[in-house]
Amino acid sequence: MSADIPDIDPLDGLRAPQDPGCDVFLTGTVFLDIIFTGLDSAPVRGTESWARGMGSSPGGVANMATALARLGLRTSLAAAFGDDHYGEYCWDALEQGEGIDLSLSHTVRGWHSPVTVSMAYEGERTMVSHGHEAPPPPAFDPTGAPASPRCPPRARAAIASLAPGRSEPWVAEAAGQGAAVFADVGWDETGRWDLGALTDLEHCQAFLPNAEEAMRYTRTDCPRAAAHALAERVPLAVVTLGAEGAYAVDAASGTTAEVPAIAVEALDPTGAGDVFVAGFVTGTLANWPLADRLAFAGLTAALSVQEFGGSLSAPGWAEIAAWWQRIRTLTGQDPAALQRYAFLQDLLPAAARPWPLRRAVPTIGFRP
8 A cells, every 4th residue: 555545444434343354255376477578579489589577476366365455455365375485475475565364374385386477468468387286284283283274264255266067165154154255257168168067156146257258158149148147146247348348237136237448558467357356346345336336346457457467467546546636637538437436536535646656566586
């Protein structure tokens, strides 16, 4: 959080003494991301390409965790970390740098950190990854005591990544403890696109696929029709439409909302989907209207693609405040488009720094 922007708690006024200490719980694999920037084109076979820039940051599930924490949500991450320098760096960056609770995470002796090398060029990315599945954490330490705190903890919300034919017991447990489970999904490599194979969907409060995934799972040829079909299976269906924005259906109230995307120059789309989900979760936990949630999620995603790197590019309130301050001073703005984001006025203080803001890009090796 910038020193120029006071800490903003999006749930201020909603918290009660009996509430969980954790706002959002998530689990998954943390990668070390190494991002090469300033490439004019894709590397050519048999040649060496020089990048004009490079950065490194925690990636994988850390992208989502960082995006949530930067929006002021108390975030708890359960993940395995390698006992190498990469793992140490990622742990420190997440716990000390972002304020993420890692009490449910653990370091695995003799296991090296998964690594992804990402090359950004022409608004797209190419990635190469390497890693091995981490062994499960021990249930008990050498003294016979439980090795780690209860997982999942009580939380307002949890983030799950669904996969066909795979069920994660913690998802049902989190939902049973009162957490609202928000889920996304990846590409179905089997090609079956069987919605019934997403067994944990029944425990989810919200499902957020992209348009192609939504249409394939529902056998529809329109993303909006797909959203309505998904709303028959989950209380809240949100379908991202890429450059067209997003469309959502609230099955309980019958409310629908559609918000167009903000046109920006995209430098690197890495982690934009995670940032969108984090923005939508923030608005949902804060009880904002559905259209405001979509607008906020789209805004945070748009801000993220203007920077390089997954977790590095996740915006905080300083970036959001600077954008809102600047956009209102530009001439020729559509009043209706500005009104769509008027809800920010009551959330944000005046930004003390001018747009654009740039985050430092850390590189492993430097020491204070």
